[in-house]
Amino acid sequence: xxxxxxxxxxxxxxxxxxxxxxxxxxxxxxxxxxxxxxxxxxxxxxxxxxxxxxxxxxxxxxxxxxxxxxxxxxxxxxxxxxxxxxxxxxxxxxxxxxxxxxxxxxxxxxxxxxxxxxxxxxxxxxxxxxxxxxxxxxxxxxxxxxxxxxxxxxxxxxxxxxxxxxxxxxxxxxxxxxxxxxxxxxxxxxxxxxxxxxxxxxxxxxxxxxxxxxxxxxxxxxxxxxxxxxxxxxxxxxxxxxxxxxxxxxxxxxxxxxxxxxxxxxxxxxxxxxxxxxxxxxxxxxxxxxxxxxxxxx
Amino acid sequence: xxxxxxxxxxxxxxxxxxxxxxxxxxxxxxxxxxxxxxxxxxxxxxxxxxxxxxxxxxxxxxxxxxxxxxxxxxxxxxxxxxxxxxxxxxxxxxxxxxxxxxxxxxxxxxxxxxxxxxxxxxxxxxxxxxxxxxxxxxxxxxxxxxxxxxxxxxxxxxxxxxxxxxxxxxxxxxxxxxxxxxxxxxxxxxxxxxxxxxxxxxxxxxxxxxxxxxxxxxxxxxxxxxxxxxxxxxxxxxxxxxxxxxxxxxxxxxxxxxxxxxxxxxxxxxxxxxxxxxxxxxxxxxxxxxxxxxxxxxxxxxxxxxxxxxxxxxxxxxxxxxxxxxxxxxxxxxxxxxxxxxxxxxxxxxxxxxxxxxxxxxxx
Numbered sequence: 001x002x003x004x005x006x007x008x009x010x011x012x013x014x015x016x017x018x019x020x021x022x023x024x025x026x027x028x029x030x031x032x033x034x035x036x037x038x039x040x041x042x043x044x045x046x047x048x049x050x051x052x053x054x055x056x057x058x059x060x061x062x063x064x065x066x067x068x069x070x071x072x073x074x075x076x077x078x079x080x081x082x083x084x085x086x087x088x089x090x091x092x093x094x095x096x097x098x099x100x101x102x103x104x105x106x107x108x109x110x111x112x113x114x115x116x117x118x119x120x121x122x123x124x125x126x127x128x129x130x131x132x133x134x135x136x137x138x139x140x141x142x143x144x145x146x147x148x149x150x151x152x153x154x155x156x157x158x159x160x161x162x163x164x165x166x167x168x169x170x171x172x173x174x175x176x177x178x179x180x181x182x183x184x185x186x187x188x189x190x191x192x193x194x195x196x197x198x199x200x201x202x203x204x205x206x207x208x209x210x211x212x213x214x215x216x217x218x219x220x221x222x223x224x225x226x227x228x229x230x231x232x233x234x235x236x237x238x239x240x241x242x243x244x245x246x247x248x249x250x251x252x253x254x255x256x257x258x259x260x261x262x263x264x265x266x267x268x269x270x271x272x273x274x275x276x277x278x279x280x281x282x283x284x285x286x287x288x289x290x291x292x293x294x295x296x297x298x
Numbered sequence: 299x300x301x302x303x304x305x306x307x308x309x310x311x312x313x314x315x316x317x318x319x320x321x322x323x324x325x326x327x328x329x330x331x332x333x334x335x336x337x338x339x340x341x342x343x344x345x346x347x348x349x350x351x352x353x354x355x356x357x358x359x360x361x362x363x364x365x366x367x368x369x370x371x372x373x374x375x376x377x378x379x380x381x382x383x384x385x386x387x388x389x390x391x392x393x394x395x396x397x398x399x400x401x402x403x404x405x406x407x408x409x410x411x412x413x414x415x416x417x418x419x420x421x422x423x424x425x426x427x428x429x430x431x432x433x434x435x436x437x438x439x440x441x442x443x444x445x446x447x448x449x450x451x452x453x454x455x456x457x458x459x460x461x462x463x464x465x466x467x468x469x470x471x472x473x474x475x476x477x478x479x480x481x482x483x484x485x486x487x488x489x490x491x492x493x494x495x496x497x498x499x500x501x502x503x504x505x506x507x508x509x510x511x512x513x514x515x516x517x518x519x520x521x522x523x524x525x526x527x528x529x530x531x532x533x534x535x536x537x538x539x540x541x542x543x544x545x546x547x548x549x550x551x552x553x554x555x556x557x558x559x560x561x562x563x564x565x566x567x568x569x570x571x572x573x574x575x576x577x578x579x580x581x582x583x584x585x586x587x588x589x590x591x592x593x594x595x596x597x598x599x600x601x602x603x604x605x606x607x608x609x610x611x612x613x614x615x616x617x618x619x620x621x622x623x624x625x626x627x628x629x630x631x632x633x634x635x636x637x638x639x640x641x642x643x644x645x646x647x648x649x650x651x652x653x654x655x656x657x658x659x660x661x662x
Binding site for chain 2: 019022051052053055057067068071072073074075076077078081083084085086087088089090091092093095096113114117267271275278279282
């Protein structure tokens with residue numbers, strides 16, 4: 001009697017963090033969000049944070065659905081308001097690590113005001129902005145990130161608005177960590193995310209993602225693979241440069257890299273500082289994070 | 299008001315300055331840090347209620363305070379709190395509207411907004427206050443109801459009540475009944491954050507306690523995940539309503555003043571109830587049998603209280619500082635046995651006892 005070789009289903013390293021019963025996900029074939037989701041999971045695992053202390057807050061849109069697939073405390077909020085919800089969560093429970101994942105439209109169009117004020121306050125949270133250059137969930141309308149001249153469903157002959165430079169905006173508002181990658185830079189995304197999660201303060205990560213179904217198709221950028229090739233060919237890494245100079249020009253270069261990594265007291269640091277002036281021994285609010293040596297090299 | 303919030307256990311406040319509700323922020327900004335609480339002034343009212351909901355999910359009782367224009371901005375997240383069943387308290391110090399309206403004048407024109415302001419079919423709880431003591435009591439009550447039913451509670455005040463100064467003796471903190479949300483007792487893998495319990499209110503775990511559940515504003519199943527199955531959507535929306543409707547008796551509060559023999563009953567709330575009481579006393583001196591039904595709970599509408607006064611009264615008078623928002627409800631529940639008269643005033647001044655008295659003599 002010979003036993004047939006049975007295939008052993010090996011657990012995937014991300015399994016403990018995934019809500020496997022929620023799969024299949026809603027994202028289109030070729031979408032970049034899955035890659036980024038994988039990077040987020042890896043970074044959370046690498047950070048060594050107690051998982052009960054990590055909360056994922058997301059807005060509305062394709063990226064907003066990320067929270068639902070993650071086996072953590074996950075919070076899918078109203079459109080554009082992920083950051084205020086995350087602020088409340090963080091201030092009420094300072095020991096938690098809050099990661100906000102959302103798209104460019106959610107964070108910078110409807111939620112722009114919340115973004116700039118959270119960055120100014122330096123609330124300790126990590127923002128992951130998936131920039132797919134359009135509103136994917138609603139069918140591909142023009143977004144604050146859509147390049148000049150690009151076609152979308154609401155700019156059928158070309159976008160007549162200039163897009164934001166999110167990294168420059170974040171830096172100007174006071175973010176302590178700013179980086180930009182494309183979905184192709186998997187290791188760098190993961191390393192940056194890890195740094196951002198461990199960084200005390202408002203850290204911002206922009207990830208350029210291909211959206212073959214609604215953006216790529218209308219702009220004759222080809223299929224998913226062509227879009228990734230496009231990102232690969234056009235992206236140039238320029239670390240430590242002023243984010244103002246890190247322009248995204250579809251005809252020339254997409255500048256990526258880690259731009260800002262500074263130290264600044266967080267909202268809770270300052271809240272404690274001011275309260276201690278008046279009230280003496282005010283409670284230590286800040287979470288205790290197992291500090292790890294920085295792994296990523298800029 | 300503020301004392302009531304603190305006694306009830308409020309330790310987080312997020313707000314945005316607005317006349318005539320800024321005093322609540324100002325006092326809480328002094329008091330909250332002394333109780334290890336957190337005060338933050340957000341960038342707008344949308345963000346304020348967002349932060350309040352976030353803090354409440356983390357297990358801290360939270361509130362915000364605003365006025366009409368800010369309340370309009372909060373409607374989005376008010377709906378979220380109803381949908382995701384997150385307890386919180388929103389104080390709306392009503393001022394004249396629409397739009398920027400009359401920032402420093404009283405009004406009662408947000409009554410319907412508190413009920414129907416946010417989109418979708420939803421239940422609502424709104425309380426009102428007419429004295430300083432009631433501000434205290436109703437704030438405690440608002441927190442208790444919100445924790446008990448996992449729903450946001452709106453406390454409607456008007457500019458007059460909010461700026462009123464009256465003496466009151468604060469009750470001993472131990473005598474104040476404070477209700478905290480029911481925590482799950484099951485292990486995390488069994489936890490159903492939106493399960494249909496007999497009471498209609500599922501147990502609520504706080505973020506960070508290891509239950510790791512999903513909170514969304516999308517229509518969700520019992521585990522909290524988005525669903526598009528009709529057999530899950532229907533029961534969920536039905537439960538949202540049922541958890542309030544099957545506890546009407548716990549929520550609906552009203553006070554009766556000499557309604558036993560009243561031929562005319564005034565139905566009033568907020569600062570108008572004070573004028574109405576005075577008018578009632580003066581009318582009785584003139585020999586007109588007038589009673590007063592003071593609505594404390596505005597929503598859900600105290601139908602049973604109105605039905606009770608309808609057993610005797612054949613004339614109802616509803617004075618309000620709006621174009622007739624509660625009188626609509628009174629007319630709706632009146633099966634035709636009584637005549638319902640209104641007294642509406644929208645000029646930014648309060649309704650005086652004389653005006654009510656005049657109206658009583660008119661309709662009597």
